[in-house]
Amino acid sequence: MKRNILITGGAGFIGSHVVRLFVGKYPDYRIINLDRLTYAGNLANLRDVENRPNYTFVKGDICDYDAMRSLFAEYDIDGVIHLAAESHVDRSIRDPFTFARTNVMGTLTLLQAAREHWNGAWEGRRFHHISTDEVYGALPFDGTLFTEQTRYDPHSPYSASKASSDHFVRAFHDTYGFPAVVTNCSNNYGPYQFPEKLIPLFINNIRHEKPLPVYGRGENVRDWLYVEDHARAIDTIFHRGRDGETYNIGGFNEWRNIDLIRVIIRTVDRLLGRPEGASEKLITYVTDRAGHDLRYAIDSRKLKEELGWEPSLQFEEGIEKTVRWYLANQEWMDDITSGEYERYYQEMYTGR
């Protein structure tokens, strides 16, 4: 079946994996990747798909209503997978306005443009909004999990902005019958992640024997999912999920930060031929992030029971693949970590 699918934020980390999956798997679909190319957007993430006949890149801002209306009309978009966002919690603490603009107003702008273009003819149309488990707040260390019924309780400007955008998507469904689905996923890891995030940051620092800044005592717990498994879940839900529903996506794979960091250290040291644990000395405890949520953990049973999705990779396998990828793609990392990134890094982690 021919379809015109708009993927927003396709030059970012998760978006680039979703674009790659859809362009390869659905040759009859036309995939339009709309991305503003902020600091986090990088077309080098898509070198292997950029010349495919069913792929088009458009540089643009989801907050630009006129541009979004024109885009829907020009390509006659019938499906949206919306990933464009400001995504880094630390940045949201320093600059919450940018997060409200992109994540809240940008999502609303896109919803309006889609609603106007589809004009009540919802059949065969879908708006899939990609969100995070962070909207649910924090869990105690008692084995409980976030379900689709967990009450929203965001604590950071990032999660507050994502929560707000999720509410707008549901409000569009409830008010207009707009064909929307929301997914809330746990922490992703894998190739092409911007190195301000924990795993690529630490792999790069270990390689260059730089300090590994660990918040607080490293006791916060996160659930980790390999990014290609998230992309597969999006594919499944975009095609077979039910309108108006929320699906949680997670790896049933909880790690304390400090334990995760030790796994990364062991893997990088081994692959670089260093003695076991040689880089443990790089661990540097720093003042905890303000409002740092203790524990996130996702219950993704609904997705498994209803649509048959489950993670494909064991964590050790995923980490090994990830570390190997970053070590083999040093040029990609060097291009990103020059210039602007270096200034941000110095300010964030050394106070200079």
Ligand code: NAD
């Ligand atoms: P990312 O920061 O790597 O990529 C975001 C992309 O959006 C970038 O390419 C950027 O250029 C683009 N963008 C930003 N503002 C834009 C604008 N105004 N108009 C158009 N494009 C714009 O983020 P990511 O980690 O790939 O996350 C993608 C989505 O998934 C986000 O919505 C995020 O909230 C969600 N999510 C991420 C994780 C995770 O672990 N990374 C987990 C759950 C959910």
